[in-house]
Amino acid sequence: MRRLPPVLLEDGCPRELISLIRTVLAACKEISFRVGQGALSGVLGSTLDENIQGETQKKLDVLTNQLLKDILLESGYVKAIASEEEDFTVAGNPDAKYIVAFDPLDGSSNTDINSLVGTIFSIMEAPEGADPADQSIFMQPGKNQVAAGYVLYGPSTVLALTTGKGTRFFTLDKTHGTFLLTEDFASIPEETSEFAINASNQRHWQPAMQNYITDLIAGDTGPRGRNFNMRWIAAMVGDVHRVLCRGGIFTYPTDTKDPNKPNKLRLLYEANPMAMLIEQAGGIASTGTERIMDIQPNAIHQRVAVILGSKNEVETCLSYHK
Numbered sequence: 001m002r003r004l005p006p007v008l009l010e011d012g013c014p015r016e017l018i019s020l021i022r023t024v025l026a027a028c029k030e031i032s033f034r035v036g037q038g039a040l041s042g043v044l045g046s047t048l049d050e051n052i053q054g055e056t057q058k059k060l061d062v063l064t065n066q067l068l069k070d071i072l073l074e075s076g077y078v079k080a081i082a083s084e085e086e087d088f089t090v091a092g093n094p095d096a097k098y099i100v101a102f103d104p105l106d107g108s109s110n111t112d113i114n115s116l117v118g119t120i121f122s123i124m125e126a127p128e129g130a131d132p133a134d135q136s137i138f139m140q141p142g143k144n145q146v147a148a149g150y151v152l153y154g155p156s157t158v159l160a161l162t163t164g165k166g167t168r169f170f171t172l173d174k175t176h177g178t179f180l181l182t183e184d185f186a187s188i189p190e191e192t193s194e195f196a197i198n199a200s201n202q203r204h205w206q207p208a209m210q211n212y213i214t215d216l217i218a219g220d221t222g223p224r225g226r227n228f229n230m231r232w233i234a235a236m237v238g239d240v241h242r243v244l245c246r247g248g249i250f251t252y253p254t255d256t257k258d259p260n261k262p263n264k265l266r267l268l269y270e271a272n273p274m275a276m277l278i279e280q281a282g283g284i285a286s287t288g289t290e291r292i293m294d295i296q297p298n299a300i301h302q303r304v305a306v307i308l309g310s311k312n313e314v315e316t317c318l319s320y321h322k
Contacts, residue, residue: 001180004161004170011165020077020098020123021147025159025179027071028119028151031064031105032172035117035153044112060111061085064104064119072100079126082138082300084269089300091132098146099126099137101269106150107235116154118237122273123147135300142272142293149273150237160186160244160277167244167281188283189247192310196231196239196250204255208288212320236265240274240308244281249309249317253288263303267295271304284314288321 004025008018034041047057065085072078078092082101102121110117124144130137149161157172159179169183195216202213219227231248233239239250252264265271275285275292285292285308295304307317 001182003181004159004179007168007181008163011163013163016077016097017123017147017163020075020100021149021161023071023075023077024068024100024102024121024149025151027064027068028157028159029172029177030067031119032151032153032157034063035060035105035111038111038114057085058105058108058111060117061105061108068102068104068119079130079132080137082135082268084266084301089133089135089138094132096132097125099124101138101272103266103269106237106270107233110233110235116152116233116235116238116241118150118152118235118241120150120237120270120273121148122269122276138268138300139297141296142267142275145272145276145293148276150240150277152237152241154238158182158241160241162277162280164276164280167277169244186244186281188244188278188281188310190282190311192247192249192313193226193228194231194242194246194248195228195313196233196242196248198232198234198252199230201255201257204257205253206255208321209251209253209317212317236270236274240278243283243309244277247310249307249313251307251317252305253307254305261303263305265303265306267292267297267302267304268300271306274306275308278308282311283309284311284318286314286318288318 005018043059065083072081073092076093078100079096080089080091080099082089084103100123106120107117122145124140126137147163152158159170166185170179171182173180215222215224216228243250254262271292278285287305
């Protein structure tokens with residue numbers, strides 16, 4: 001099995017970018033250990049604080065954010081970082097080429113029940129000569145990403161990574177502490193009979209999504225003429241991983257539950273990197289009205305609707321929105 005750097009060198013990936021990705025993964029290996037220790041490490045449960053999103057922080061949210069923040073800023077490879085757990089961007093090396101946005105522990109509410117969690121990251125080039133303290137350097141559409149990925153902390157620790165030349169899976173060999181290539185060029189089946197959505201919000205969805213999910217649930221007695229299965233992990237990283245492995249459609253649509261927050265998922269460090277991974281594996285990633293990676297961001301913590309997964313099923317879902 002091949003290690004991470006040789007695989008990326010074959011793609012002509014810049015050495016500085018490879019070094020940055022390895023820096024991210026160094027933090028993720030430490031996070032994998034901390035998550036795996038669970039109650040033994042005393043990091044389960046919540047703090048008394050809220051993050052900029054208005055969400056109560058888990059102890060592991062704080063720990064993982066600090067690990068990634070420290071190692072990235074100390075590496076010298078990043079001009080600035082943006083995190084779900086930080087109110088504002090944080091300046092790094094003024095001479096660095098790259099900026100990194102990340103969700104340090106997606107699905108952190110799952111930690112207390114020993115379920116799936118993960119780290120999501122997005123890497124872009126900073127505008128030449130830009131001020132690292134200027135938040136506007138992150139205001140780039142997702143199609144500008146030079147790399148994106150996530151590390152899933154499950155029974156095994158798995159990295160999904162793309163540098164724009166396909167989506168690959170690597171598995172952490174805990175004996176040697178190295179991520180080894182275990183699947184080259186993942187491909188999402190175009191057809192699927194699985195969907196993932198938080199059905200508890202059904203009464204708050206817009207009519208298009210209401211109608212689409214109603215037809216899926218109707219199964220072989222409805223207009224789709226076949227049965228579908230629903231899966232929901234309550235961690236985007238887990239649900240997207242399933243889609244990449246065997247197909248499916250994942251959606252967190254616009255809803256009216258909180259008029260101030262009609263959308264749940266953040267564009268820069270959740271929707272964009274996942275959209276790049278999905279598209280590089282042959283899938284589609286949309287808000288319901290536009291391609292996710294074409295969106296021009298206007299805020300660091302901007303939220304968007306997300307519909308992504310198997311090509312034919314996503315197109316069917318989008319047809320309900322036209």
